[in-house]
Amino acid sequence: MAVTKKRRAKQKRSQKKVGSALQALTTAAMVLPGMLSPVQASDEEVTIQYGHYEETKRDIYGVHIPNDPVTGFPAPDKIKIPNIMKPITVDSLHAQAKTRFLDRFKFTANYTEDTWSGASPIATAPVGFFANHLIEEADQVTGASPYLASLSQMNFDEQLNPLMIDGFDPFSGFTYANGEQLVHTLAMASPETRKQGDFNLTYEWNNATASVGGGISIENDYESRFVNWGGTLDLNSKLTTLSFNQSYTNSTTSALLDHDAIPYLNRFAYEDQIVGTSPKVRVSVHSTLFGEREDWSTGFGITQVLGKNSLIEISANYTRSKGFMENPYKAVYVFYVNPANVVAPGVLGGGVIAYLEERPDERNQWTINTRFVQHIEPLNAALNINYRFFDDDWGINAHTLEADWVQPLGRGWTITPTIRYYSQDRADFYHPYLVTKKRKTNNKAEDYANIPEQYFSSDHRLSGYGALSGGLVLSKQFSKGVSLEMGFEYYTHEGALKLGGDGEDDYADFRSYSANAALKVDLSTVGRSIAYSDHVHNHMDHGAPAPAGVMSAHMLGNAGEWMIGYKYMYGRQAGDMLQGNNKVSDSVILASDSNCGGSQCYVATDDMTMHMHMFNIMYAPTDWLNLMLMPTFVDMSMNMRSLDGAPSPGAASGAATNNYAEVVHANHEHMTGGLGDTNISALFKLYDNNTHHLHLGLGVSAPTGDVKIELRRTHKVDLGMIHYGMQLGSGTWDFTPSLTYTGQVNKWSWGAQASGIKRLERQNEVGYRLGDKFQSTAWGSYKLLNWLSMSVRGVYTSQGSLHGEYNKDHRPIGPMDSPESYGGEYYDLGFGINAMVPSGDLAGNSLSVEWLQPMEDDVNGFQLERDGALSVNWGYAF
């Protein structure tokens, strides 16, 4: 008996041994192909990420000179100015799709979109210069607006140290003190959007890979195209991997110079690079700075497994850049001190010229990167340490040290605290400002020749400073290959944090934070789960998918099913100006101020474009109920033109009353973008007999889109809120019901839907609400092939005009600023193609495209005719 027990125990032990060895082998086998590439990354994956970045407001200082209430004499006082400008914020969207084909090819496509706005420094000066002109109300400073030319002269002592006014003597006038405190001149930017598309194609051998990639990044003032190629080679039973990569980038700057700053900005060095264009709007102050730049980059790397618990990577990179590397929006003040201009004993007066910055046309950069990853056995965690040394011939040495602790917590959760330290020396040509003892002659060439440096920049990115940041990444792997990742980081930029001291003064310090969330769906895992369930066939039994432009048209039929979807919608208006359904002439619009929100009309919309990205997660808790979450990301752009016969907006000097600034600002494209409203809804199945299907949708739209977007302050005038139609959301909670009927027999499918939007609040936080909306549509489609169908659809839409008006500063200049000129009745005809993959690796995918052709517009007020709308819909059920 005892013997048997012993034998059994032995048997069990050996079984256990075999089991664990098998397990190890299996894990190892999983590792073998491309062991050193990110192991968890799937070959078939879709990622959608939204991120927000925001900086803190910069500190700005000024000298306030109110009159003393008792003596009546000026009483100067250095103060911190309330900074009224919104800081830099960036909203970004990133979508990525990866797929594998023909066994050994891997393809990755990326789309990125950033919209940014806010105030950033354009130049730096001593506080005595009044670079930020104080805005005062009843002797109280309420803010400041940027000045490139000061109202008073700047004073220095004989050693060229800056001075500031610090007192008043009734007999000798102002008295002076050390004024070394530096201050940024901040300028506001209206929202702008950048879009980037890029791809990578990799071919894999057993022990090597070769890849090629490229892409394009487009923004209004900068366009960049790039290609890259590289390869990896595994040696030594895949314990060593060598890598090589090269890239070439070609970038063009076409920066529209701030028309506010142009009169005060010396562009002498760039005269042949600046072109004034004739804009559509009559007031012509366009001035565009052009520049070209090229970058070549080469890198080598080696990755080595050091043992069963650690690995190391060492890589080196050399980048050579040539051409226009200036930041076209940064200026440097040059103070020309005239020794003969003695303001007071020991006080010299100086004139100033602000120059566009000038950097060398060449830059050679070297980077060495080392990374060490160690498995921490008792905690099953990994420590990832990265050190990078950077050196260039602009005089910048930089060190980056980063450490991540990746801690799996079980049940699919992973938490990763991160810490990063960065320090850089200043560039040789970084100067907050320049000063010379040559007097200002007002002869452009002579003044330019007297600048004490060949190259100069006061861009704080080239100053000496350190940055410390800490963050957290939290990820959760759900079943069925869906995972969610959230990241947060807080970042501190400080001159005092520079390695070895001697960093920039604290006036340039700022902090920022960033937060993002990413949803990843591993299609290969999902595909496997599909293969084992029979509900897919159910899907395929349904007729063709509804046309791409129809919302909430599809219901999941089985409890436990999921669907993710992405819908892209593009809409453009670019036809004639309409009143009702008739073309209208400019003179009719000009006839009454009431056509333009109660002010004189100057402009009309010339074209308007909207892009909307909608993400859709749908879940069926039971077979009669679907829950749906739909966040959106939207960006819009609008160009305006002068109305024929519109009066001139008057001279700049008069400012606010004559609409000069508003009209001039209509010169260039207005853009907005960011997170739109988020819809949460439930679909209820009312009837289904396999031929006829009826479902009810009840949803709410949460006001997550911004409705407080303003145009930037310009020409000493706040331009107030941007046009109503350019805000990103409704600003109100909205009720979104729908009733959908679909039917199919053999190759024919048809459907109809009635849907509406009812605003649940009287007005949003800025004083208005959008009109309610009703839409009805009906379609028919025919299956040409097993996987392909075509559809035709009719749509009727009715939307009320805008109710209320902005309760904040708003300066109407055209019909788009009038609440009456929103909404109307619209008739459209839609043509669509739908493809659905019934079997194979990509089973469960569907792709639909639809073009909506406007048939008739009957608009409220005066509106631009519609050109059409495109919808693209991708869905994946699992």
Add this chain to the structure above:
Amino acid sequence: MIAKLQILIFAVLLSGCSVAPWERGNLAKPQMALDSHPTQTEFRGHAYGSREAATGSSVGAGGGCGCY
């Protein structure tokens, strides 16, 4: 001296360790990836790249001007 050191390092890298396939279980774990959160790296890298002078290896992958 430096040349000798280089040879030594290289020798250590290439031959100093041998990890049999069945000993690579830990190395295969997701947390041991060189970059365990590429999505985060890219997002943060874009912010660093538009605020810091040492752009380095991000060249060749776009990113735009960051001129603000």
